[in-house]
Amino acid sequence: MAEWSARVGIVVEVWALPEGDVPDLVARNLDATVCEALANIERHSRARTVAIAVTVGKNGLRLTVSDDGRGFPPGTTGRGLSAMKAHFAGVGGALTVNGVPGAGTTVRGLIPPGALVPPAVEVLA
Template identity: 60%
Template sequence: MRGGRSLAEALESCLAEWSERTGIAVEIWALPATDVPQRIARGVLATVGEALSNVEAHSGASTVSVAVTVGRSGLRLTVSDHGQGFTAKPGRGIARMRATFAELGGNLSVTSVRGEGTTVTGVLPKGG
């Protein structure tokens, strides 16, 4: 990461700045204990940024929860809110998040229930 920061440090900084700017609380469920290659870190940060933009613009949620873990099988990302959810066709932001994970060899899904919220889940296999 730029400036020698780990992915966990970069995520903490990003989440704190976003929460302060938007007034939406962030619950950090988990951050990676080990670092990842820079291209993976950039993709994860871009995806989290896009997910947070969607929360801010569309969800109406007061809290968002974020977990990023790295284990033997790879990396897992979850961004979840209890906002208004959606039933419409996903927009460009979701397409960008999916494309970012696909370029890194992984996949990303978005589950949304009207009136219940939205969860973005991305998985990158080890060596992705």
Template identity: 50%
Template sequence: MNENRVSERSLAPTANALFVAWTERTGIAVEVWALADQAVPPKIADGLLRALAEALAAIEEGVWPRAVAVALTSGPRGVRLTVSHDGAGEPWPGSRLAVLHATFLELGGRVNVTYVPGGGTTLTGTIAADRLGR
């Protein structure tokens, strides 16, 4: 057994709890497209959950869409967090986007934001497998 795997943890339970609490507070539905059940190192898990909470806070602060979609996947190439919304406002408040970039940079990853005026925004953060110790 790989000793590093013993200290890894799953993101799914904490992410699900975050979605439920956020939806109850805001009334905005979170559609979960995919939620990794594969465990990742604690530093990566903590960073991804911070990024997810920051993305939801940014959406709540800026655009108030009808729906938010989230995919959090983990595979041989690494981990990917995608958060999309159908809001028509600013894509992400600047300070929140800076925190998201810094979080992924700290984890050895990167963030990409795609904005369609009036059509919503998608944020994708990735962390390569070599940063996960795989």
């Protein structure tokens, strides 16, 4: 994250990354989502600042990536946006990407608590 920030010249504020506490598959999908969000910010946003928050609470895991860039019009679609939604849907969550023209973009994802329980390991007798 620090390297990305230095390379693209956009300030990153990270609020929490408690990835050790979630199943591997969830962590991998979360990483892939944050990567695509940052790729979009680098490529499209002209933002000065991006804030990334990952929190785990009683409502599940919540991801927010918001930038103060130029946003995009409603109805915009693309592979990256679809892929981020698929990363969350694939682990039982949901994600939305909201661009406001001239006012930035926010990626919001939620994975409910039930989807954060690691798969049971079969114990052989």
